[in-house]
């Protein structure tokens with residue numbers, strides 16, 4: 034528990050590549066800290082050995098079947114939630130607010146391309162039962178714009194073609210429709226970062242009773 038005697042909040046950032054999750058999450062962390070809220074920022078895939086193996090699969094250095102990769106994402110997530118050192122459940126119990134760059138909605142949207150959607154949902158059932166986010170911030174932008182931003186960064190991963198991004202975005206929305214019990218806010222990711230941040234802060238405020 035924190036000074037207020039309450040559990041921390043789990044705020045998840047989701048979006049297609051180039052949607053600005055990382056920047057917006059960093060801005061929100063600074064804002065929350067200015068309000069005396071303790072924060073822990075993290076991401077999936079994680080930096081654990083599970084996450085390291087996943088990154089090797091994503092770059093093609095390790096050749097693995099897509100079903101195994103989908104299961105690995107689910108395993109990485111369970112370890113992220115449950116491990117005794119810096120597991121998310123423990124952090125939240127201690128009153129620390131957790132900001133997480135990607136969570137199970139990324140599995141539905143990305144891994145759903147290769148593995149039946151229901152299968153991915155089943156794989157992630159334990160994580161959903163263990164730890165639902167207090168808020169999911171989905172940073173939305175058209176796939177053409179996402180590709181422009183990604184090419185400006187000079188990065189290319191296997192998911193990064195416009196047609197793919199478009200399908201990934203659609204699967205995010207399918208998943209939001211499928212889980213109406215999740216607290217999801219869709220925020221348009223504008224060129225003006227401050228404007229986007231303002232909308233995110235507006236969505237976060239009720240969690241803290243502001």
Ligand code: TYD
Nearest residue numbers: 050051077078106135136139140143144192
């Ligand atoms: P990430 O490092 O967040 O990439 P970026 O910073 O460019 O958004 O994620 C790496 C890749 O992993 C990304 O393309 C999405 C993919 N991914 C999945 O396929 N399934 C998942 O469950 C997660 C969390 C990520």
